[in-house]
Amino acid sequence: MADVVVEQGRLARTASPRKRASLRNAMGRKSTVAFFLTLPLILLIALLVLYPAFYSVYLATLNKAMTKFVGLSNFTFLFKRETFWMVVRQSCIFAITAVVFKALIGFIVAHFVHNIPGKKQRKWRGMLLVPWVIPPAMSTLAWLWLFDPSYSAFNYTLSFFGVGPIPWLGDTFWARFSVILVNVWYGAPFFLIMYLAALKSVPDQLYEAAAIDGANWWQKIWHITLPMMRNIIAITTLFSLIVTFANFDIVRILTSGGPLDRTHLFATWAFQVGIQSSDIPLGACVSLFMVPILAVAAVFILRDVNKRGNEA
Amino acid sequence: MADVALRKVVKRYDDVEAVRGIDLDISDHEFIVLVGPSGCGKSTTLRMIAGLEDITDGDIMIGGDVVNDVPPKDRDIAMVFQNYALYPHMTVAENMSFGLRLKHYPKAEIKARVTEAARLLDITDLIDRKPKQLSGGQRQRVAMGRAIVRNPKVFLFDEPLSNLDAKLRVQMRIEIKKVHQKVRTTTVYVTHDQVEAMTLADRVVVMNKGRIEQIGTPNELYHKPATRFVAGFIGSPAMNFIPCRLEDFGGALQIRLTDRIAFALPPARAARYNALPRSEKLLLGIRPEHLTESHAHLGPGVESFDTVLDVTEPMGMETLVYFGLEGTPVCGRVDPNAGAADGAPMRLAMDLNNMHLLNEATGAVL
Numbered sequence: 001m002a003d004v005v006v007e008q009g010r011l012a013r014t015a016s017p018r019k020r021a022s023l024r025n026a027m028g029r030k031s032t033v034a035f036f037l038t039l040p041l042i043l044l045i046a047l048l049v050l051y052p053a054f055y056s057v058y059l060a061t062l063n064k065a066m067t068k069f070v071g072l073s074n075f076t077f078l079f080k081r082e083t084f085w086m087v088v089r090q091s092c093i094f095a096i097t098a099v100v101f102k103a104l105i106g107f108i109v110a111h112f113v114h115n116i117p118g119k120k121q122r123k124w125r126g127m128l129l130v131p132w133v134i135p136p137a138m139s140t141l142a143w144l145w146l147f148d149p150s151y152s153a154f155n156y157t158l159s160f161f162g163v164g165p166i167p168w169l170g171d172t173f174w175a176r177f178s179v180i181l182v183n184v185w186y187g188a189p190f191f192l193i194m195y196l197a198a199l200k201s202v203p204d205q206l207y208e209a210a211a212i213d214g215a216n217w218w219q220k221i222w223h224i225t226l227p228m229m230r231n232i233i234a235i236t237t238l239f240s241l242i243v244t245f246a247n248f249d250i251v252r253i254l255t256s257g258g259p260l261d262r263t264h265l266f267a268t269w270a271f272q273v274g275i276q277s278s279d280i281p282l283g284a285c286v287s288l289f290m291v292p293i294l295a296v297a298a299v300f301i302l303r304d305v306n307k308r309g310n311e312a
Numbered sequence: 313m314a315d316v317a318l319r320k321v322v323k324r325y326d327d328v329e330a331v332r333g334i335d336l337d338i339s340d341h342e343f344i345v346l347v348g349p350s351g352c353g354k355s356t357t358l359r360m361i362a363g364l365e366d367i368t369d370g371d372i373m374i375g376g377d378v379v380n381d382v383p384p385k386d387r388d389i390a391m392v393f394q395n396y397a398l399y400p401h402m403t404v405a406e407n408m409s410f411g412l413r414l415k416h417y418p419k420a421e422i423k424a425r426v427t428e429a430a431r432l433l434d435i436t437d438l439i440d441r442k443p444k445q446l447s448g449g450q451r452q453r454v455a456m457g458r459a460i461v462r463n464p465k466v467f468l469f470d471e472p473l474s475n476l477d478a479k480l481r482v483q484m485r486i487e488i489k490k491v492h493q494k495v496r497t498t499t500v501y502v503t504h505d506q507v508e509a510m511t512l513a514d515r516v517v518v519m520n521k522g523r524i525e526q527i528g529t530p531n532e533l534y535h536k537p538a539t540r541f542v543a544g545f546i547g548s549p550a551m552n553f554i555p556c557r558l559e560d561f562g563g564a565l566q567i568r569l570t571d572r573i574a575f576a577l578p579p580a581r582a583a584r585y586n587a588l589p590r591s592e593k594l595l596l597g598i599r600p601e602h603l604t605e606s607h608a609h610l611g612p613g614v615e616s617f618d619t620v621l622d623v624t625e626p627m628g629m630e631t632l633v634y635f636g637l638e639g640t641p642v643c644g645r646v647d648p649n650a651g652a653a654d655g656a657p658m659r660l661a662m663d664l665n666n667m668h669l670l671n672e673a674t675g676a677v678l
Contacts, residue, residue, distance in 0.1 A: 203395070203397065205393050205395060205397035206397055206399060208362075208364050208384075208391075208393070208397065209391070209393060209397040209398075209399075209458075210399075210410075211363075211364065211383070211384040211385055212362060212363075212364075212384045212385065212387075212389060212390060212391045212411075213385070213410050213411035213414060213458075213462070214385040214386075214411050214414045214415055215385065215414055216385070219414060223399075223410070224399065227399075227401040228400070228401065230401075
């Protein structure tokens, strides 16, 4: 389409005065057209992403009162704090555990849904997507009720089996378990839908060829499904890792980082340090730590994605 | 290697009967081609032999054993798919050795078999490439290689050449024939292309609407079709069917095509058709090559008539001529130098020694 437009532009130009020719030439070039077409998005990204990013780097170099440039001393201060390293550990445990379970559950459920015939499949797909489309702040409030130590449905049900009451959000282990559970519940449908799409793009004949070659169901998954889905798995995992790593709402609503900071993630701790304790430079400093960790993860996960690109 | 037998095999999908009770015996080393228009059940039949489709009724036997409930992986068959179905993430060698690796063959033997098959198919240089780096014809060879290395009881081909261009198709057809001459594995080959069927098969199975119309060698099907469907399906351009009836004329039997045109039948044909009722509606089946330009000395049983051509198609080695006989379009094949031209009158000759007579209502060849 763009070609045609440009061609028409060129035809119109031949009749135009010569002095404007160079400007018009520049306007007519494909790269110029492309630049102007993407300009609104570039401006939006600059305004909402680049500016805050650089601003937070700037903030991280100020003292608590934001009056003096202190260089890297905020960072060295953080490195000496026990809580910081606990948050690093917790963020990693939280993100990796949650993503692994989301991926596993998504993969298994995607297989089941994939094998449901036609119309019924649409219904199941719709129902299974519900956790993902509810605003997480709202669904987490519902979970908060479920986790209530005295009146909740969970502890009430468990009491019939002589179990509990379990202090879901009051005990370190159970609090970590609960925030991960809610995150998995919220995020698994995303994996489900991505894996389902990937499954549908694997030609049936590959499975038929594998069946004739002597593969059982497990060998089909290992030798056909997984290699064919490698790119989707890599990209989905990276994407989810970023979102999970940067999670704020679930932890904020369920535990606010407690008990004893044992469920804090980078985002919630940055919020507590920066906003609630009014040390904005230190908070900015905490939030900046996500960048190098995620960058390393991205390099590892996306390695070879380009190379494998379109083997099919 | 083994023989294959189908006994009253039926395949029903909900309310559609795709295959309606097929009986077929394929002997060891034989090359059988299932041919028919799309939707005739030929691919379904092949997939039932492969075990990719359950059979609704009947029995399928491979090497004497009923395999109805045996999964594909235990049937010891190999299949070549229309779109090749190569594993895109594996190299050519990995694709070919996949089945052997799953069965834990020793590495040395796998290598030997892959090397041998690659040599046979002339793809030795491609062995480390991925499928996307191959052309259509090369992929086809790899798909065949994957079948050959397994050394299965039966080869199944599901329209393997339909994705190739015309020239490559002819080349691969010859290739497949050569491979079969060397490997001699029992082969079932599905195609909608009657030329492929005729050129490859030991015996051709013509299918239509879920049933077998006729089984025979390519020559039998061509010269002695059993039904109108087979007569019309085999041969290109297709056989002409001209409405006609039988008449007695001066003690001899003659066939009347139009008010103007009637031919005396050759003695052998007259004897064969004499018992037929004269009132019956019949069709004269005559292939285009038996409708040629007329010349001075016509042999016995060859009759000439005048017509006006509608369209001519010069093919180089021959010219196809189209004309109407009382509304029925008819095609003939004449010498390119016979002077055929669009809209021009022409005297043609019909070789009645090669005619077929069909019952118009039942389609049976009489």
